[in-house]
Amino acid sequence: MGKPIAWFDLTSKDAAKSRAFYSDIFGWKIDVDPQMNYGMVDTGAGEGIPGGIGQADESGKAALVMYIVVDDAEATLKQIEAQGGERLTPPYDIPGIGVMATFKDPDGLQVGLWQR
Known part of the structure; x- marks a missing residue:
């Protein structure tokens, strides 16, 4: 079986x-x-992928990782x-939670890694 998706992170130009x-x-x-x-x-559904929505950095670039x-x-x-x-x-390291890293795939899309 393949590796599951653990989290999504939506970065917005206007997070609110x-x-x-x-x-x-x-x-x-x-x-x-x-x-x-x-x-x-x-999501309140007890299923699906958890995640978060945050503010874009100074570049203002929106993304979904x-x-x-x-x-x-x-x-x-x-x-x-x-x-x-x-x-x-x-x-x-995110203390007490796990380890994160990010990469670009061959098409230039940003993807994250989550090590528990």
């Missing part, structure tokens, strides 16, 4: 507007951390680079 949009349309509850301007999405579960983020990044992908963010 995006959170209201998705909440209104899909009925999602979104708990916003004002310090980070990031909202944790609760999915995070795929892997056993070893560093080893997976090496495989990605060998297959024509590009490392964007090296593995970094």
Whole structure:
């Protein structure tokens, strides 16, 4: 069986507007951390992929990134680079939760890795 998607991260030019949009349309509850301007999405359905909606950085670039579960983020990044992908963010620890990293696939799409 393949590796599942563990998380989605929607980065918006106007995070508050995006959170209201998705909440209104899909009925999602979104708990916003004002310090980070990031909202944790609760679909309320007990199924699907969890995620969050945050503010774009200074570039203002909106994006939607999915995070795929892997056993070893560093080893997976090496495989990605060998297959024509590009490392964007090296593995970094989120204390008590896991390890994240990001890369670009051969088409230039940003994708994330999630190591538990």
